[in-house]
Amino acid sequence: MIVDERTYTIAPGLLDEYLSHHMAVALPIMRRHLGEPHAYYVTETGDLNQFVHLWRYDSHADRERRRAGLYADAQWLAYRHTVGEKRWVQHQTNRLLRALMPPRAD
Numbered sequence: 550m551i552v553d554e555r556t557y558t559i560a561p562g563l564l565d566e567y568l569s570h571h572m573a574v575a576l577p578i579m580r581r582h583l584g585e586p587h588a589y590y591v592t593e594t595g596d597l598n599q600f601v602h603l604w605r606y607d608s609h610a611d612r613e614r615r616r617a618g619l620y621a622d623a624q625w626l627a628y629r630h631t632v633g634e635k636r637w638v639q640h641q642t643n644r645l646l647r648a649l650m651p652p653r654a655d
Contacts, residue, residue, distance in 0.1 A: 550648040552587060553604040553612060558640040562600050564591065569636040571600070575628050582619040609645075 559567045568591070579586070587603040607613040619625050632638060 550651070551609060551612065552607050552648065553606065554644045554646055555602050555604070556642045557600045557638050558596065559598045559600060559637050562597055563635075563637050564600070566590075567632075567635075568600060570631070570635075574631075575625075577655040578622060578625050579619065582622065582625075583615050612645075618620060624642050 557567075563627070576586075583604050587605045588601075589603075590601040592599040604612075606615065
């Protein structure tokens with residue numbers, strides 16, 4: 550299993566606007582292609598105005614297949630265009646995390 554950790558730094562004062570748009574527009578599209586997110590967070594200490602989301606995949610090949618489907622979706626490309634026009638995102642980082650043990654089955 551791998552986890553794709555994606556961190557977006559949003560322009561100060563625009564985090565709520567960005568998140569509203571993301572939840573209404575992007576998340577339904579992402580769910581169609583990527584499944585349910587592993588977790589969604591916002592930062593409260595350290596670097597502020599950050600939105601962090603985690604996605605679980607069975608393998609790198611599974612991630613590549615699902616993300617290829619996402620990027621073939623015209624609605625996703627339109628969402629990305631809108632985000633770029635609005636200039637909400639100031640910085641983005643992405644890390645792939647390899648699991649050392651399976652997740653707990655709480």
